[in-house]
Amino acid sequence: MFMSKLKEALICLKAGRVTAAFPLGPEPHPPGDWYRGKIAVDVEKCIGCGGCANVCPARLIEITDDGPQRIIEYFLKRCTYCGRCAEVCPEDAIAMTREYQLATNLNDDLYIRTELYMGPCGRCGRCFKPASPLDKMMVTGFRNQSEGK
Numbered sequence: 743m744f745m746s747k748l749k750e751a752l753i754c755l756k757a758g759r760v761t762a763a764f765p766l767g768p769e770p771h772p773p774g775d776w777y778r779g780k781i782a783v784d785v786e787k788c789i790g791c792g793g794c795a796n797v798c799p800a801r802l803i804e805i806t807d808d809g810p811q812r813i814i815e816y817f818l819k820r821c822t823y824c825g826r827c828a829e830v831c832p833e834d835a836i837a838m839t840r841e842y843q844l845a846t847n848l849n850d851d852l853y854i855r856t857e858l859y860m861g862p863c864g865r866c867g868r869c870f871k872p873a874s875p876l877d878k879m880m881v882t883g884f885r886n887q888s889e890g891k
């Protein structure tokens with residue numbers, strides 16, 4: 743038993759260091775395009791539909807309406823990097839970045855808050871963000887028709 747352990751130790755010593763010295767040594771290997779890291783939200787594209795909040799398995803996306811203001815909060819401490827939010831977003835407002843060095847003791851580092859002005863409907867009172875995807879589609883459709891596409 744002792745001899746086999748000694749042999750094992752000698753083999754390991756002969757092999758030398760087999761792990762990267764990061765963060766004290768060279769840069770880490772960059773993750774591939776397929777990698778799912780911290781999410782990024784483009785507030786300019788977001789229409790406030792709430793699709794991301796509906797599908798998030800960790801239930802970390804909270805939506806609050808304050809009059810015509812829709813506040814969307816992302817508490818990323820609970821994120822599992824599943825990518826469902828980015829997959830369902832109709833406006834491609836959420837992207838999975840390749841950022842993975844996320845260890846922190848500051849809550850704000852893993853928190854995103856967006857505020858959208860949502861026009862309330864005169865009839866039902868529900869909020870929507872002008873222009874809607876349908877409006878955009880109509881405009882693009884008419885433009886394409888007028889350009890003969």
Ligand code: SF4
Pocket residue numbers: 781797798799800801802820821822823824825826827828
């Ligand atoms: S990646 Fe998954 S867990 Fe993280 S916010 Fe999106 S849906 Fe939620």
Ligand code: SF4
Pocket residue numbers: 783787788789790791792793794795814830831832833834835836
């Ligand atoms: S699914 Fe996309 S557009 Fe809808 S609220 Fe989420 S980020 Fe905004």
